[in-house]
Amino acid sequence: PGRHSPINHPDDATRRRNSVLRQMYDKGFITARALHEAQAEPLLVRGRNYEQSPAPYFIEWVRQYLERNYSTEQIWEGGLKIYTTLNYDIQVAARRTLREGLKKFDKETHKGVGFIENILEQGQDLDTYVHPEWRQIFYEGQIVHGLVMKSTPQEALVKLGSFTARIEPEDMTWTEQEQVDQVLKPGDVAAFSIQEIQRAEKTIEATLDRIPEVQGALITIDNKTGAIRAMVGGFDFQYSEFNRATQAMRQPGSLFKPFTYVSLMEEGYSPFEHVLDAPVSYREGPGRIYAPENSDQNFRGLMTIRDAFAFSRNVPTIRLANALGIDKVIEVAYRFGIQRKLPPYLPVALGAGELTLQEITSAFTVFPHNGVRAHPHFIQRVEDYHGATLMEHQNQFDQVISPETAGKMLYLLRSVVERGTARRAQSLERPLGGKTGTTNDSTDSWFVGFTPQITTGVWAGYDEKKSLGERVYGATLALPIWIDFMENISETIPIVDFEVTYAPLDITLAQRQNVKVKGEEVVQPWSVEDIPPPQPF
Template identity: 35%
Template sequence: MTKQQSRTQILKKRSKKKEKSIWFSIFMWLFILLFLAVIAGCAAITAGFFYLSRELPQINTLNDYRPAIVTNVFSDDGRKIGEFYKERRIVMPLSDMPADLINAFVAAEDSRFREHPGIDIKSIIRAFIKNFKAGTIVQGGSTITQQVTKSFLLTPEKTYERKLKEAILAYKIEKKLSKDDILFLYLNQIYLGHGAYGVEAASENYFGKHVKDLTLAECAMLAGLPQAPSRYSPFHHPELARQRQVYTLNRMKEEGMISNLEATEAMGAKLNIKPRKNWFIERVPCYTEHVRRYVEKKYGKEMLYTQGLSIHTAVNIELQKIARTAVNKGLLALDRRCGYRGPVKNIPALQIEDFSRAISEKLNGSRPIKGEIYKGVVLKVDDHNKISHVRVGNVTGIIRLASMAWARKPNPEISYKYAGIKKPSQALKTGDVIYVKVLEEMTGEKQYEFTLYQEPIAQSALLSIEAETGHVKTMIGGRDFKDSQFNRAFQSRRQPGSAFKPILYAAALDKGYTPASIIIDSPVVFEDKLNDRVWKPNNYAHKFYGPTLFRQALIKSRNIVSIKILQDIGIDYLIGYAGKLGITSPFPRDLSIALGSSGVSLFELTKAYSVFSNLGYLIEPVFITEIYDRDNTLLESPKLIRKKVIDMGTAYLMTNLLEGVVQAGTGQRVKALNRPAAGKTGTTNDLHDAWFMGFTPRYTTGVWVGLDQSVPIGRRETGSRAASPIWLDYMQDALEGKSVREFTVPEGIIRVKIDAETGLLPNAQSKNTVFECFKQGTEPTQHTPRPDEVFSTEELFKEGF
């Protein structure tokens, strides 16, 4: 081999080595780049994972699951009276849910739930292809685990970022929780329409029962809702809801969860779908609303509406019903005494058919129900037979004159003793659109018997406190909570009139007066030189009665005597005394407060009267007895606050005096209670407000009647006529079946025979003597002068007698 050839071979070898070296370098660089790309990709994925995970909730155990749940309010016997919530959710353990319900949701929403790790790749690919073709997200392909995550994510939009977050959270949940735990979260968290979150709330919403009591057909109906709760609502779209139910049952059959026979029977089962009761409106709405305001103010909205408090109250549902009935009866009677304000309108005869057809459509094929109120039209007025023919939708009936004799035209100049109308045409005519109440459906005929109905315009409030405990058992804040949520028992401030006088008289007893003190009932005139005004107060009957016993002045509610007592004891003293009894409303510093001219609430006045029945002790009224949080930890349990504010003897003397009001004074209607009772009427100037405040050894109860506009209630509608019948009706039913109790007489009270005309000890010639109660040491020691003894009037009735 020549040198040239050898050199050539060497060069070729070197070239090959160089070529290999270049390819090796390229390969190495590519490997390095690929390695770096993988690292970068992993870093990016990791960064993306942590970026998307940074705001995701942490659910490591079921203890981390703290959803918004319902706050419940209960009566004194544990019955539910109200609910407060943002999301109506009642969390139930999986063990309380029927297997058919769990299987129904799995079959309808995620049949591979037990197999996949939280993300179903097949479903995702299928959904991706459909979304790609559509150019937008039209299908989610979510598993049950992913659906659980949806409610924990803050944003509701359908984006790929959200889907990635769902997948990440689903993966995390599957790692931390079992399949049963995930089902627990899902079935309690999912929205199922009409404000119901979770299967328990939905079961109550649609079927009025607990989820544990659901049938297979009902389970399948609920399981069909998650896809579109509003579209498949059993209330609004029953046929679409049934189609989803059938789909769910078929899926359960295909998955081997139920037999063909079970599916067929469930498809044919008739479901009793009915709206859930509105506890707030149906039970004790005014009381519940009062509780709501208190809890929201003390604990905040978030606590009230999301943290599932259990609020136990002092209200008694039966007493509340009794009070509602008494108030409605009293207001209806008042309204009828004031006369008929006329029809809603009058329509021509040609429009009667169209009007009746419209009413019939509103009735939706149902017939009028006995006791209910409906709008109707007068077809004919028959004075000869004393009946009026009325049509309500497709139903006709009559109104007898006897049931509408009250329907005279309102006239404040006519006495309330006016007998009423003599023939139907005095109130009605053909074409009148009126409200009627169904009395009876005539046997064997299609006609009904109605009575003319008129919605009362007056309002009333009633509040009743249990003596020993201070528990507020009843509170009515107005005629109808649906029409007005204003609480006239607590929020309103109205003039109490003479119902305030017992506060004044109690203050006087503590200032040295006795039930036998004499005060001169004579005209007085007060001049306000600054405002150039003259005030000439008068008694209700516009008469003056001369020397008057303290007891008689209260029993007969004498205004002039009350003013003179206030002049004597002082305005500031009375205001301070009222404050001790729990009245916190402001008072003007003038003598008119003796006549109840300063506004107070029914709650305040009832609270003040309870001091008399509790022998001088003020027991703070209790609305809420206990509050528990969602973990059943006691948050609040008010202790009995019992504070002595006035002398026991004074309290008993006031009780005894107010018993006299019932027996012989303005409260005599209440004698029909046939039990020991004490009370006082109240009527303001121009008859704007009517009150009756009274108590028995068990309950202190106050009633107010008036109009929100502060205008006259009606002719002669005093506290005795407008308010005390409501009080009496309530107390009669509230005390029915309960033993009779007597008022307790404390030590230091004595009974002494006195002359009923002078208030002194009687002499042999005294014609009218009575036994009077005194605090020991305050009884009279002087005898009534004999006729042969000479005393001037001024000497006889000077201060001290």
């Protein structure tokens, strides 16, 4: 069908139309006059939105669900109507911001190295070359491979199917080259981003682009219902159908730390008690010593639990996990919906186990929802052709932690934004909480953040688990994508405050205990009166 596309191949489409009209005349369906009048009509394409679905990964997820639960006949001939939880505007923003964020990182990292192949060097001909992508319908915002026909210092003439584009220096500024022919030569096949299509003139306004090697995923979940409002499983479904939001097993790094701090808060501790950030080691087995380090290779001495969490300090977290017992931390993770079996050793407290973006994002919905986790779902209802309901989702809830513990954890997670590793999210100027995550050698970049209404998780990394580069963290790759996404949906999500609250300390109690207070923020350790003083960590 693509060969006869009235958009990309109007001449072929016109010939095919006229052939069908001739056959209709030969079989007596139309008169000679009607034949001539119809053949004389220009070929018109009505409508302007040629963009593909903004949710191909989500649609494939729905298809797999239907395949598991309904017969082939029902799916393809039964006229099923499927009502999903997807929010179109949020999904469009999710896809766009993830793609733009990955492309920006890729261009800053690799510049122009190794993104072009040349067909002339492979013995092919400029006039006969056809790229497989040229058989599809083009739309604005799409990345398509084009063939360079001519190039000069000022411009390059590029063929994209039946369309042509002219690439000038301002269309390739990210390469840091001033002359076009320093980058593009006749026979080069490169990726171009379509900015505008003039279909009548068969021309395209485009910029030089590249398909990033780095991948990513984004998922947004409604805190109160578990409904999945947006899901992007990779840079482009056309190039990879693997869903990194639901299928990729990755180490979460520091994103796992809240489970240790939940365990601590459930034991009655407060965010303002102290933990030591100093060298420590543990025996893991015969001849094996585990000595955790902080990402900056430094130690800060005695610090509040709040600061240890906000600044994502590894050594204090391991000290806490060891004191509490790693089995307790893992049990908490399972309560939050983590389904993968986690090995009972201390590095798990720093995210050495593996899980999916969907799992960890769903787990974080507990904190802004009074300790309650709504099970995630993406199908709301399925009806048959006559409107009879075949399936309707019933929300399921688990009280994972107490409202009091949820309040303390929300306070800690908001501290990450207010003073910790996610400070740049303050630019959104709304109540937020969240946690950054980075794995060893920077192979994975994470950020999961929430408003009172939704929780969104972002992951970025290479599929083969190689380093993203020096000084690439959750705060420098995943977090900026998350911020851009939240800016794009700011009008969709009203600004409201969290229902869960936590008062760090009653001022009267502080005065009675001679605890130094700055405003309402305690800057010295304290213990609730009915809880025995903690042992030092």
